[in-house]
Amino acid sequence: xxxxxxxxxxxxxxxxxxxxxxxxxxxxxxxxxxxxxxxxxxxxxxxxxxxxxxxxxxxxxxxxxxxxxxxxxxxxxxxxxxxxxxxxxxxxxxxxxxxxxxxxxxxxxxxxxxxxxxxxxxxxxxxxxxxxxxxxxxxxxxxxxxxxxxxxxxxxxxxxxxxxxxxxxxxxxxxxxxxxxxxxxxxxxxxxxxxxxxxxxxxxxxxxxxxxxxxxxxxxxxxxxxxxxxxxxxxxxxxxxxxxxxxxxxxxxxxxxxxxxxxxxxxxxxxxxxxxxxxxxxxxxxxxxxxxxxxxxxxxxxxxxxxxxxxxxxxxxxxxxxxxxxxxxxxxxxxxxxxxxxxxxxxxxxxxxxxxxxxxxxxxxxxxxxxxxxxxxxxxxxxxxxxxxxxxxxxxxxxxxxxxxxxxxxxxxxxxxxxxxxxxxxxxxxxxxxxxxxxxxxxxxxxxxxxxxxxxxxxxxxxxxxxxxxxxxxxxxxxxxxxxxxxxxxxxxx
Amino acid sequence: xxxxxxxxxxxxxxxxxxxxxxxxxxxxxxxxxxxxxxxxxxxxxxxxxxxxxxxxxxxxxxxxxxxxxxxxxxxxxxxxxxxxxxxxxxxxxxxxxxxxxxxxxxxxxxxxxxxxxxxxxxxxxxxxxxxxxxxxxxxxxxxxxxxxx
Numbered sequence: 001x002x003x004x005x006x007x008x009x010x011x012x013x014x015x016x017x018x019x020x021x022x023x024x025x026x027x028x029x030x031x032x033x034x035x036x037x038x039x040x041x042x043x044x045x046x047x048x049x050x051x052x053x054x055x056x057x058x059x060x061x062x063x064x065x066x067x068x069x070x071x072x073x074x075x076x077x078x079x080x081x082x083x084x085x086x087x088x089x090x091x092x093x094x095x096x097x098x099x100x101x102x103x104x105x106x107x108x109x110x111x112x113x114x115x116x117x118x119x120x121x122x123x124x125x126x127x128x129x130x131x132x133x134x135x136x137x138x139x140x141x142x143x144x145x146x147x148x149x150x151x152x153x154x155x156x157x158x159x160x161x162x163x164x165x166x167x168x169x170x171x172x173x174x175x176x177x178x179x180x181x182x183x184x185x186x187x188x189x190x191x192x193x194x195x196x197x198x199x200x201x202x203x204x205x206x207x208x209x210x211x212x213x214x215x216x217x218x219x220x221x222x223x224x225x226x227x228x229x230x231x232x233x234x235x236x237x238x239x240x241x242x243x244x245x246x247x248x249x250x251x252x253x254x255x256x257x258x259x260x261x262x263x264x265x266x267x268x269x270x271x272x273x274x275x276x277x278x279x280x281x282x283x284x285x286x287x288x289x290x291x292x293x294x295x296x297x298x299x300x301x302x303x304x305x306x307x308x309x310x311x312x313x314x315x316x317x318x319x320x321x322x323x324x325x326x327x328x329x330x331x332x333x334x335x336x337x338x339x340x341x342x343x344x345x346x347x348x349x350x351x352x353x354x355x356x357x358x359x360x361x362x363x364x365x366x367x368x369x370x371x372x373x374x375x376x377x378x379x380x381x382x383x384x385x386x387x388x389x390x391x392x393x394x395x396x397x398x399x400x401x402x403x404x405x406x407x408x409x410x411x412x413x414x415x416x417x418x419x420x421x422x423x424x425x426x427x428x429x430x431x432x433x434x435x436x437x438x439x440x441x442x443x444x445x446x447x448x449x450x451x452x453x454x455x456x457x458x459x460x461x462x463x464x465x466x467x468x469x470x471x472x473x474x475x476x477x478x479x480x481x482x483x484x485x486x487x488x489x490x491x492x493x494x
Numbered sequence: 495x496x497x498x499x500x501x502x503x504x505x506x507x508x509x510x511x512x513x514x515x516x517x518x519x520x521x522x523x524x525x526x527x528x529x530x531x532x533x534x535x536x537x538x539x540x541x542x543x544x545x546x547x548x549x550x551x552x553x554x555x556x557x558x559x560x561x562x563x564x565x566x567x568x569x570x571x572x573x574x575x576x577x578x579x580x581x582x583x584x585x586x587x588x589x590x591x592x593x594x595x596x597x598x599x600x601x602x603x604x605x606x607x608x609x610x611x612x613x614x615x616x617x618x619x620x621x622x623x624x625x626x627x628x629x630x631x632x633x634x635x636x637x638x639x640x641x642x643x
Contacts, residue, residue, distance in 0.1 A: 369552045376640045378629060383639060452552035456637040 002036030002079075004086075004180045005307060006172065008200055010043045011192030013226050014185040015055040016292060018042065021300035022058050023411055025078040026065075026404065027347035028479060031307040035181070037079045039086070041172065042098050043196055045105040045145055045159060051290060052099070054407070060095035061404040065475070067091060068396065070466040074479025075351060083168070086175045100168040102159060104145075110155055111141040153250070156195025163196075164203040164210070173211030181310060182219055183303055187226035188250045189243035197223065198254065201263050220265050220313050222306035225254070227271025229295045247271075258317070265313040268302040270295055270322045272420070292414035294331060294422035298322045301340060330421040332438045333493055345424075345493035350482040352412065352425055353436055353451070355405040357478070360430045361448035366392060371455040371477070385459050386466075386473045396470050434489060442489035450488075454481035496522055499531030507615040514604050516590045517582055526581040530612055533573045534619040541566040542627040546635040559641040563624055570620035571613045578609035 009018040018040050031038060040059060044052045059080065066076045082097035084090070104113060111117065119128035132141075140155055163169060184200055186193030201223075204216050228243040258264055272295060302322065326335040333341045366372050367389050374388035391397055416423035428436050434446040455477050458464060464476035486492050500522055504510035510518055521527055545562050582605050585591065593601040625642075632639050 365553060368555060370554075370637060370640045371552075373640050377643045379633070379639060449552060453550050453637065456552050456639075460636070 003034050004037045004039055004175070004177065005031060005035045005303075006039045006041060006176075006180065006182045007303065008041050008043060008182065008184045008196075009055075010184065010186040010196040010200070011190055012044070012046075012049060012051045012290065013187035013190065013193055013296070015042055015044065015049070015051040016290065016296045017185045017224070017299040017303075019051075019055045019058055019411065020292065020296040021303055022055070022062050022080070023351075023408055024297075024300050024304075024344075024347065025080065026062060026076055026408065027351035028074045028077055029304065029343070029347050030078050031304060033307045033310050034179075035307055037081050037086075039081055039083055039175075040098050041083070041100055041168075043100050043102075043160070043163065043200075044192055045102045046192070047099070047106070047146065056095040056098050058404070058407050059098050060093055061400055061407070063093045064400050065404060065471055067093065068400070068469045068471040069475045070469040070472040072475060074483070075354070075475045083171050083175055087171050100163060100166065102163055103166070105159060106146050108145055109141070110136070110143045110145060110159075113145060114158060116141055153190075153195035153246075156192050157199060160192070160196045160199050164199070164207055169203075170211055173213070173216060176212045176216050176219070178215060180215075180219060181307070182216075182221045183306055184221070184223035185226075185299060185303075186223070188254075189226070189228045189247045193226070194246070194250050197225065198257060201258060205263050220310055221263075222266040222268070222302075222313075223264050224268040224270060224299050224302045226295070226299070227251075227269060227273070229270070229272040229293060244273075259319070262315055262317050264317050265315070266306050266309070266318045266320065268299075268305075268320045268322065270298055270302070291418050292411045293418045294415050294420060295322075297344075297415065297422065298340075301343060304343065329419065330416075330423045332422075332424040334439070338493075341493045346483070346486075348412075348424070349437055349486055349492055350479070351408065353433070353482045353486065354478040355408050356428055356433060356436065357448055357451055357482075358401070358405060359409070360428070361433065361451065362392065364430060364448065365452050369452050369456060371452070371459045382462070382465070383460050387477070391470070391474070394470070397474075401471065401474065434485070434491070437491045440491055442491060444489075450485045451478075451481050454484050495531065496525060496527045499527040502619075503527065503530065503612065503615060507611070509608070509611050509615065511604070514601055516587075516593055516601070517605055517608065520585055520587045520590050521581060524581065524585070524587075526577075529577050529581065530574060530616060533577055534570055534616040534623060537570045537573055538566050538620045538624040538627055541569065542624060542631055545641075546628075546631040546638050550637060552637055554638050554641050556642055559628070559638075563621065566624050567617045567620050571617045574616035575609045575613040578612040582608055 007018065007021070009015055021038075022040075025038070042052060042055065046052065062076065062080055066072060066079070069076055082094070084094065084097035085092075114132070116129065116132060119132065120126045121129040135154060140152055143152075143155065145159060182204060184197055186197040188194050188197075201221065203210065204219070204221060206217070207213065210216060227247050254267075259267065302320070305320070323337070324331065324335055324340075325337050328335050333345045336344070370376070371385050372387055372389070372392075374384040374386070374390075376384055412425065415421065416425075424438055425436055426438050430448055432446045433448045434442050434450065458477050458480055464473050464480070466472035483492075487494075500518075504518065521530075541562065545559075551558070582590075583594070590601075593599050594605050595602070628642055632641060
C-alpha cells in the first residue's frame with residue numbers, strides 16, 4: 001500500500017487552499033517524501049457553497065485528466081484519490097466522495113437540529129431552554145444549517161461533532177496505514193473551520209471508536225490555520241470587524257488545548273493583518289465564491305513543507321509562519337524567498353505557458369504544424385501525431401482539458417486581482433508569448449514558435465505516446481516542451 | 495561517371511550533335527559532364543538537407559515546399575548555365591576556341607545555345623531528384639516530416 005496524505009479541508013478557506021494545491025499538482029508539483037497518494041477530504045455543511053463546488057469540480061477534472069495520462073511524469077504527476085476509490089478500488093470519478101457528508105444539515109435550522117423545542121422551559125424544574133439561550137443567540141437558533149455556520153464556531157462545534165461517527169469517517173480509519181499522515185486546513189476567524197479543527201484533532205488523538213485508532217493516534221499531523229486575510233463588503237450576520245477578535249480568542253483556545261498539549265506535530269499560521277482585500281458579502285451558498293488569494297497558495301506550500309519535513313518532526317508542536325522577502329502590493333516570484341520561488345516558478349510558469357498556448361497559440365498550428373497532423377502520407381503510424389484535429393475537437397479535450405485550464409487561468413487572474421496581488425505573469429499574445437514572466441524579456445523570437453518547434457521534435461518520442469489514454473501525449477509533450485523553451489531562455493528560477 | 499552523365503545528356507536529352515563533336519569531346523575529356531552531373535545531384539541535396547534538417551520552421555505548408563523547389567531548380571539552372579558556359583566558351587582548348595571563333599563552322603552559334611540546353615536539362619533533373627530527396631529526407635525530418643504531403 002502506498003503512503004498516503006489525508007488533507008482535511010474545512011470550510012470555504014479549506015476548499016480554496018485545496019484548489020491552490022490541486023493547481024500546483026497539475027503544474028507538476030509533487031509532495032515528495034514517498035507520499036504517493038493525496039486524499040482530500042472537504043468538510044463543509046454548506047453543500048451549495050460556491051468555493052466548495054468549484055474545488056470539487058477542479059478535483060474531478062484533475063482526476064479525469066490524470067486517469068487519461070499514462071504514467072504522468074511532469075504535469076499531473078501527483079495521484080489524488082477519494083477514500084471511496086481506495087476502499088472499493090474503483091476508477092470511477094465521483095467528486096461527491098471528496099466531501100464528507102453531514103447528516104440533517106440540509107433542511108434543519110439549528111434549533112431543530114439540537115431539539116431546542118423539546119427542551120424544558122420550566123424555571124422551577126429543568127430550565128434547559130434558557131441555558132441554551134445563554135450559549136446561542138436567537139439568530140443562531142433560527143439559522144438554516146445548509147449555508148454553514150455563518151462565522152459561529154459555537155454552532156459548528158455541535159454540528160461537526162456528529163461527523164466523527166459518520167460512515168465516511170469510519171472509512172477514513174479503515175484505509176489509514178502505517179506511515180500515512182494527516183494535514184488539516186482551517187480558518188480561525190470563521191465558523192466551520194474554527195470549530196472543526198480542534199474537534200478533528202481531538203478525535204484523531206483520542207477517539208478510540210475510529211478504526212485503526214492506534215495508528216491514527218500516533219500519526220504525524222500537521223495543520224494550517226488561517227488568521228484573517230480578507231474582509232467583507234458589508235457587515236451583517238457575518239461581521240468582518242469581529243474576525244480579529246475571534247481569531248485572538250480562538251488562538252488562545254488552541255494554545256491551551258492543542259499547542260501546549262502537543263496535539264499536533266506542525267502548525268502553520270498564516271494571515272495578513274491590515275489587509276485591504278475585500279470579498280463580496282455572502283453568508284454561504286452559491287454566492288460564496290471568494291476570489292483566489294496568494295495566501296491560499298502559500299497554504300498549499302505549507303502542505304509541501306510538512307511533507308518535506310515529515311521524517312524530522314518531533315512530538316513537541318512546531319509552529320511555523322509564512323513570510324515573503326519583499327512586501328509589495330503585486331507580488332512576483334522574486335518577491336518570495338528563494339526556496340518558495342524555486343518551488344513555484346518552474347511549475348507555474350510552465351503550466352501557464354501551456355494553458356496560454358492552447359488558448360492563443362493552437363489555432364496557428366492546428367493541422368499545419370507536424371505535431372498536430374495525423375494524415376501525413378508515406379509516413380509510418382508511429383510518426384503520426386496523436387494530437388490531431390479530431391483530438392482537439394473531442395469531447396474529452398473540450399470538457400476536461402479546456403475546462404481545467406480555464407479554472408487555472410481564472411485562479412491566476414483572481415490572485416492577480418486580489419490584495420496583495422500575486423501576478424508573476426504578463427498578459428501575452430501569440431506574438432510575445434515568451435515575455436510571459438514579469439520583468440523578463442528573453443532575446444530572439446518571442447512567439448509560440450519555440451514551443452511548436454519543441455513539440456515537433458518530441459512527436460516521435462515513444463515515451464510520450466499512448467493511444468489508449470487520450471491525454472497522455474498532450475500532457476507529456478507540453479510538460480517537456482515548455483520546460484525546454486523556458487529553461488533555454490533562463491525564465492525559470494531553479 | 496563521365497560516361498554516365500554524358501549518356502544522360504547526349505542520349506536522354508539528345509543534346510549531342512556529331513557536327514560539333516569537338517565540343518562534346520572537350521566536355522568529356524575535361525570532366526565537364528561530371529561537373530554538370532554533380533550540379534543537379536549535389537545542389538538539390540544541399541538545398542533539401544537545409545530544408546528538412548536545418549530549417550526550424552514549424553508552420554511549413556505545401557507552398558513553402560514549392561517555393562523551395564523553385565529556388566533549388568533556379569540555383570541548379572544558374573549553376574549549370576555558368577558551368578556549361580565556362581566549360582565550353584571559356585575553355586583553354588585551342589582547337590575548340592578556333593572552331594568557335596570561325597563563324598563559317600557554325601560552332602559559335604551552336605555553342606552559344608548549349609548552356610541553356612544543359613541548364614534546362616539539369617533543371618528538370620533537379621526537379622525529379624529533388625522530389626526523390628524530399629520523399630527520403632522527410633522520413634527522418636522532425637519538423638518538416640509533413641512536406642510535401
